[in-house]
Amino acid sequence: MVSSTHPSLYMAPSLDAAVDALAERGKDGTPFAGGTWIMRAPVRHERSTPAYVGLGRIAELGHVEFRDDHVLLGAGVTHARLAEALRDLPDLQALAQAAGHSANPAVRRAATVGGNLCTPGFPAADLVPALLCLDAEVDIASRDGVERLTLERFLALRGSLGPGRLLTRVRVARSPARSAHARLPLRKAGDYPTAILSLSVERDGTGRVTQARVAVGSVEPLARRWPRLEAALIGAPLDDASAQRMATQLVDDFNGRDGVDAPGWYRVSVLPALARRAAAALC
Incomplete structure (x- = not known):
């Protein structure tokens, strides 16, 4: 049994291992990436989750992939990396600006795309409106496979998706906009x-x-x-x-x-x- 006084941290070596670990921990498990929101939980008088599943060793979550008609953003991509990767793309400037001006430089080097989208208690998240105006979609991994949702649908469901699910990447279509x-x-x-x-x-x-x-x-x-x-x-x-x-x-x-x-x-x-x-x- 995981102690609620001293949270545990499991560093997942792969995406499959992370999904398995979250499923096994159920409601007690929470993904941990940049940690910029989680680490301030005591300031907000919130209790820590009993068990964290670290995602920092999963290389694929940190990739930005440019395809012919879309860009794929790993959930572990930091705001700083995102701003740099998209800075010369006119159609995606809303997202580049959102990432490049959020919080402060120290936070931008740690905060991740996935963390920004998955925190229901944070209405001031900069990436969310930027991605909404770009009609982004998200991939949600579980033991049953990967499900793709519009970001709008994900935001409506994220509090009720249940344990064992992990946002792994964001898909943003390219356009003449x-x-x-x-x-x-x-x-x-x-x-x-x-x-x-x-x-x-x-x-x-x-x-x-x-x-x-x-x-x-x-x-x-x-x-x-x-x-x-x-x-x-x-x-x-x-x-x-x-x-x-x-x-x-x-x-x-x-x-x-x-x-x-x-x-x-x-x-x-x-x-x-x-x-x-x-x-x-x-x-």
């Missing part, structure tokens, strides 16, 4: 963002938007797309002032969460400014 990421920390770059907005658009030869994807994070407990703003952007040239005006008219789509860092109304009120900044970056 361009994307940008805007965030608002209250005081300094290392703060958690009060609100986040990621934007991806495709335009025709005249500059009119033919496809738009917008995702918002940190405003509500769960990051999500902004369908009405997406629809409003389509058919017109992309313009930062117009994007701000449209967002202002549609902010009642959100019910902001209250927190020690900011009240809910404030999180909602800054979204039009973030829409303007994201659109300006693409103009």
Whole structure:
């Protein structure tokens, strides 16, 4: 029996071994990668999990693979590695910016893609809205095989998937779109963002938007797309002032969460400014 006073750590030598270990430990087992959220559990007055399964020795989880029409991101890829790998790709700039500006340099060197997506108590995760606006999918491994889910579906299910499942990689399709990421920390770059907005658009030869994807994070407990703003952007040239005006008219789509860092109304009120900044970056 695992002691709840002194958590155990098993360093899995392979992906199969990690999945087996998590299945065997059941509800007592938790994957451990960068540990940037787990290590601060005492600060949040949370109890430690009795057993951790370390993923740091599984090389495949740290790979970034470029294919003809998509990119595969291992769940163990750090924010710093992700920002560097994607920095020259216009369609994936939202994700590169989200990874490159999250938290602070020390955290970016340790925090992982999988940890950012799998932490249900962290509404201010930068990678989540960026990946939502890029229509990302995730692979979930278990003893029964690998299941691919849209990120949106995974976020809705992640608290109820049960033990023995491990997010192993993220699939992001390439496209002719361009994307940008805007965030608002209250005081300094290392703060958690009060609100986040990621934007991806495709335009025709005249500059009119033919496809738009917008995702918002940190405003509500769960990051999500902004369908009405997406629809409003389509058919017109992309313009930062117009994007701000449209967002202002549609902010009642959100019910902001209250927190020690900011009240809910404030999180909602800054979204039009973030829409303007994201659109300006693409103009």
